[in-house]
Amino acid sequence: MLDQIKISDWLNVAAIILSPIFALQVGKILDSLSNKKRRKEEIFNTLMETRAQTLSYEHVRALNKIDIAFYKDKSVRESWASYRDHLSSYPKEGDDTDKKIWTDKIPQKLADLLARMAKLLKYDFDETLLIKGAYIPSAHDLIEKEQSVLRQALVETFALKHPLNVRLVSGDDKAKQTKG
Secondary structure, three states, rough: OOOHHOHHHHHHHHHHHHHHHHHHHHHHHHHHHHHHHHHHHHHHHHHHHOOOOOOOOHHHHHHHHHHOOOOHHHHHHHHHHHHHHHHOOOOOOOHHHHHHHHHHHHHHHHHHHHHHHHHHHHOOOOOOHHOOOOOOOOOHHHHHHHHHHHHHHHHHHHOOOOOOOOOOOHHHHHHHHOOO
């Protein structure tokens, strides 16, 4: 009976057995590609959402994911390396002019990184949108500045750079002050 089976019959049996396995493998490959693109999209979206708040934890976490998610994308990795190197080179010893020059370069370097990511992900954004397009209420900026001043004052107080003056007032003294 086996000698009556033709090669085409064997090929049909093989196709019936192998086609579901092949379909599963193709599905896995497509899922993997979809997940990689989704990770890139999530990082890009987070960076766009937080581009006016570069000190936020979400922004920093997204930056630190770039090397993994974009490891095959040389243009993005080069831009990220340039931005990361700049962020790591704050002029601690320099004068205010050096610090201002350093600070002024940050938006452009971030915009370059976002532009390269956008191009890869097929978004068409102009540079002005990437640099100035983020909205942040002035009250948020004010709150951040006030919190920074308070933190610095506490650090200096606890480091005994500026002692905390304390004056004890008895209940009688307090009553006299409010009347007088």
